[in-house]
Amino acid sequence: MDFAQLIAFRRELHRNPEPAFLEIGTAARVERAIKGLPVRVLTGKAAQDLSLVVNFPSPETLDAWATRATDSGVPEERARYFREHGTALVVDLVGTRPGPRWGLRVDIDALPMRESADPAHFPVANGFASTNGAMHACGHDAHATIGVGLLHRLSDRDFGGSLRILFQPAEEGVRGARTMIDAGVADEIDRMLAVHMAGDMAVGGIVGSFTGGMATRKLKIDFMGKASHAAGAPEAGRNALLAASMSALGVMGLPRFSTAETRLNVGTLVAGDAVNIVPSSAVMTCEARATDDEVVDQLVDRVRSVVEGASLTQGVQANVAVMGQSATVAPDDEMIDRIVEVATAHDDVTEVIRTQAFAGSDDANLLIRHVQQRGGVGAYLMVGAGSPGPHHSENFDVAEESIPIGIDILESLIRRADG
Numbered sequence: 001m002d003f004a005q006l007i008a009f010r011r012e013l014h015r016n017p018e019p020a021f022l023e024i025g026t027a028a029r030v031e032r033a034i035k036g037l038p039v040r041v042l043t044g045k046a047a048q049d050l051s052l053v054v055n056f057p058s059p060e061t062l063d064a065w066a067t068r069a070t071d072s073g074v075p076e077e078r079a080r081y082f083r084e085h086g087t088a089l090v091v092d093l094v095g096t097r098p099g100p101r102w103g104l105r106v107d108i109d110a111l112p113m114r115e116s117a118d119p120a121h122f123p124v125a126n127g128f129a130s131t132n133g134a135m136h137a138c139g140h141d142a143h144a145t146i147g148v149g150l151l152h153r154l155s156d157r158d159f160g161g162s163l164r165i166l167f168q169p170a171e172e173g174v175r176g177a178r179t180m181i182d183a184g185v186a187d188e189i190d191r192m193l194a195v196h197m198a199g200d201m202a203v204g205g206i207v208g209s210f211t212g213g214m215a216t217r218k219l220k221i222d223f224m225g226k227a228s229h230a231a232g233a234p235e236a237g238r239n240a241l242l243a244a245s246m247s248a249l250g251v252m253g254l255p256r257f258s259t260a261e262t263r264l265n266v267g268t269l270v271a272g273d274a275v276n277i278v279p280s281s282a283v284m285t286c287e288a289r290a291t292d293d294e295v296v297d298q299l300v301d302r303v304r305s306v307v308e309g310a311s312l313t314q315g316v317q318a319n320v321a322v323m324g325q326s327a328t329v330a331p332d333d334e335m336i337d338r339i340v341e342v343a344t345a346h347d348d349v350t351e352v353i354r355t356q357a358f359a360g361s362d363d364a365n366l367l368i369r370h371v372q373q374r375g376g377v378g379a380y381l382m383v384g385a386g387s388p389g390p391h392h393s394e395n396f397d398v399a400e401e402s403i404p405i406g407i408d409i410l411e412s413l414i415r416r417a418d419g
Contacts, residue, residue, distance in 0.1 A: 001033075001152045006145055006407075007400050009033055011128040013141035016072045017110030018065060019134050020170035021050075021057050023087040025069030026108045026144065028078040030089055030167055033148045037155045040092040042185070044085035049182035053175065054220055054323040068132060088176070089167040090185045091147075093154055099161025102414055103189035103371065105364045106147035107171035110134040116394040123397060137396040139197030139385060140171065142403050146195055149407040159415045164189060166367070173218055174324035177363035181370050191335065192371035192378035193413075194364035195406055197385035203402045204350035205384030206343040206409065209331035213358035213365055214263065214289040215296040218324035221247065221307055225316035227273070227280035237278025241271040243307075243314040244282035250306035251286055254299065260292035262299060285323070289361060293327050329358070329365040332372070335379035342412040348405055356382065381409065 001009070009029070016025050031041065050056065057065075066083040070076045087108070115123065115135040123129035130136070147165045154163060166185060170176030180186065198207065223244045228237030248266045256262050264286070271282030288299035304320050311318040336354060343352045358380075368378035383406040389395035 001149050003404060006149050006403055009148060010141050010145040010400065010403060013144055014123060014136050015128045015130060017130050017132065017134040017136045017141070019112045020109045020173055020175060021053070021087060022062065022065040023108050023169045024066050024079050024082045025072055025074045027082045027087040027089055027167070028069065028074045030108070030144060030148060031078065034091060034151050037151055038093065038157060039151060042090040043088070045183065047090045047183055047185060048086050048088035048176070048179040050086050050179055052182065053179060054321045087169045088180055090180070091151060091165045091167065092162060093151055094157065094162040095159040096157045097160040099159070100190040101161055101188055102163045103166065103186060103192040103367070104147065104150070104163065104410065105166045105168055105177070105192070105194040105367050106143040107140045107168045107176070107364070108144045109140060109169050109172055109176070111137045111172055111392060113137060114394060118395065121395055121397070135394070137393060138172070138391050139199065139398050142197050142385065142398045143195060145403055146406045146410070149403065150410050153407060153411045154414065163414060171363060174216060174326040174361055174363040177366045178325065181366060186367050186370050187374065189371045190376045192368045192376060193335070193410070194362070194368065194380045195410065196362070196380065196382050197398050197402065198382040199385050199387030199391050199396060199398065201382070201384035201386070202351070203384050203386045203399045204348055204405070205353070206339070206349050206351070207353045207356045207382035208336040208339040208343070209355050209379035210329055210358040210382065211331060211355045212291060213326070213328050214291055214361045215293045215327045216287055216289040216325060216361040217296060217300050217322055218287045219285065219300070219303060220321045220323045221284045221286070222319045223282040223284070223311065223316050224318070225278070225280045225314065228278045230276045230278050234278060238280070238315045239278050240282040240314070240316050241279035243311045243316045243318065244269055244271055244284045246310035246313065247307045248284060250310060251303055254302050254306070257290070257295050260290045260295040262295060263289040264299065291328060324363070325366070326361040326363040327365045327369050329368055329380055331355070331368070331379035332377035335377050338413055338416070339379060339381055339409065342409055346405065346408060351384070383409070
């Protein structure tokens with residue numbers, strides 16, 4: 001793919017963003033873009049295990065996004081396939097010489113937010129802004145483009161070993177990586193990479209790897225009580241809303257830790273049916289984060305205790321389920337050294353930073369850790385993208401000239417003569 005083709009592909013993805021587990025058109029477009037290359041493509045259960053996903057989109061929601069995909073030009077048969085079998089793709093490309101098995105995670109989902117309609121916003125000015133209520137506000141359209149472009153670059157197979165690219169759904173909410181790990185697609189990888197556009201870094205900047213980050217657990221808590229007439233028989237009811245409200249206050253009141261930075265947040269609480277009915281059900285979502293993996297597990301244990309205690313006072317039942325999760329990341333010096341060496345030699349790279357602390361959470365860390373625990377190495381590459389607005393904002397965008405730089409760095413890493 002030349003530069004014009006890369007940019008056309010990126011803009012098509014940007015124009016048609018899709019939220020977590022609904023990347024139906026995106027998956028079909030990736031599939032189409034690599035058609036004819038000497039690759040093996042795994043989809044469905046071979047690419048991800050959806051059996052343990054909490055709060056998976058409803059059939060009605062899946063149908064609606066499948067219809068949007070076909071309306072945007074995706075063949076109906078492929079939209080139906082990805083709607084029914086999941087949206088992850090695993091693409092294998094084998095080199096002509098022995099060598100390590102590389103893994104690369106590129107995420108493909110968008111955020112459920114509206115893009116800026118300002119005429120000065122670059123996607124608006126150039127006719128590829130989203131209008132479907134979702135937005136690529138974190139650069140995942142560029143990540144997917146890097147993955148597709150890298151496969152084209154390496155399609156001559158003139159490298160040692162093999163490359164496995166994981167086109168991962170549902171990074172937002174840290175839900176998708178676990179489904180791919182559970183399908184076994186990371187088990188045989190020797191060198192695991194992830195790539196991310198750094199919106200707050202100028203084009204030409206490269207960071208060898210994220211470090212640290214925050215381990216997180218995203219929780220969905222269902223409270224099951226008993227309805228009754230709020231005036232006629234209030235004593236007969238079991239108030240799920242009160243249990244949830246007490247839990248929300250209790251979670252936010254949990255003590256912080258001296259050994260790690262921690263974050264707690266109650267995000268949503270939906271409950272009740274009418275003003276004169278004792279609420280029989282409530283659903284709350286909350287998250288715990290920490291710069292230490294053991295601490296985040298302790299926080300979740302305390303959240304469970306808070307919920308149990310609050311539920312007991314109201315006589316209701318509660319179930320706490322983990323919707324999403326991630327870990328901290330500790331990249332390997334070996335991989336960072338390779339990235340820094342390649343980046344330093346690139347003509348268009350103007351700044352190389354060895355490592356940078358990561359303040360958020362990303363489930364690519366689970367993939368990197370999974371490979372490390374099996375004897376491999378990993379790192380999380382950052383590519384300067386010069387966005388006019390911060391990540392997850394309505395005016396986020398990537399400078400498109402950053403995309404080939406990301407592809408160049410990854411290509412050089414994999415083609416190295418020493419494998």
